[in-house]
Amino acid sequence: MQIVLFTIFGLLAVAAALNMLLQRHPINSALSLVVVMMSLAVLYWSLGAEFLAAAQVIVYAGAIMVLFIFVVMLLNAGEETRTRGSRIAAIAGFPGGAAIFCLLTFVFLKYRTQLGTTQISGMLAGTDSNLTRIAHSLFTTLLLPFEVTSILILIAILGAVVLARKEL
Amino acid sequence: MVPTAYYLVLGAVLFCIGIASFLIRRNIITIFMSIELMLNAVNLTFVAFAHMWGQVSGQIFVFFVMVVAAAEAAVGLAIIIALFRVRQTLNVDQVNLLKN
Structure with a gap:
């Protein structure tokens, strides 16, 4: 298969x-x-x-x-x-x-x-x-990188809004 | 019962199509799409190796690659919109000056 x-x-x-x-x-x-x-x-x-x-x-x-x-x-x-x-x-x-x-x-x-x-x-x-293994690893040992990605996304949103403004 | 090597070769094929598309295409949006294709090819390689070793680290790495790719797409497309406002073109051959 x-x-x-x-x-x-x-x-x-x-x-x-x-x-x-x-x-x-x-x-x-x-x-x-x-x-x-x-x-x-x-x-x-x-x-x-x-x-x-x-x-x-x-x-x-x-x-x-x-x-x-x-x-x-x-x-x-x-x-x-x-x-x-x-x-x-x-x-x-x-x-x-x-x-x-x-x-x-x-x-x-x-x-x-x-x-x-x-x-x-x-x-x-x-x-x-293996979803539980991924989640366990993501929320224990890799908690800091996971939270940093949320800040990255926030900065990317702000950057996109600033860059796409009319008056650059 | 597929050898792991076949998945890796498929990843290499997609990656090289991405390289060729990056070099051939002249539209900046399509060039950006070929970067996404290369990221996808690398993700496939990560998943194949994660399956081979029976560990989830490779899959978590792919998850982070997806997050960064989403951020990169948002910022990159905003830059393309700003570029189009200034130059009125999407052709990379006509975008060759740093100063207007």
Whole structure:
């Protein structure tokens, strides 16, 4: 069952990411990115991370992408004009990206047996969710970082309001 | 029964599509979206490793990455709106001067 889930949603994520790369209109790219995020939520679910799957749908696909689409519509962004791009990107960027991809894939596939296999786990396997472990860790040992993120969010809200004011 | 390496390779594929999109696209909003795609690819890697070790630390790290990504998206899009007010364009090729 897990190989089926992985194949379907992995291919869907890669196809949507490529579609995001190839589309010219920002709204099409944004909607493709939503598909990528939903597919990743299913993959998190199959890896036993139910909390992250829900947070992925709510935070990423729900909040962040709505913000993106809102800005695209607010600024009336049309189709982008393709230019040749910068020369440094052609010389260093694409070979660098290809090198990173080849290196990562080589290392991961070389140590494939040591990395082991994943079993379907969590709620899908009928066992308990690890949500209590996450919550326990988050509210005891990691309480200070957790509270600091709330201050970070507050500062981000204030910064967004200040930056988006009419008179800058 | 999927090898953990496949999840990691999928993360690498998505990350490199994000890099290519970052370099090819000229619209600043789409460039920002490709950064989000790269963050998502790294999150998938974190979750795969957390599953491999049977610990929740990786998942908590992904939670913090999501929080920071939300804050970053809010501030970044506000900067894009301020930039559009000044320059009337979203094309990064035309935003090449620090001073107006």
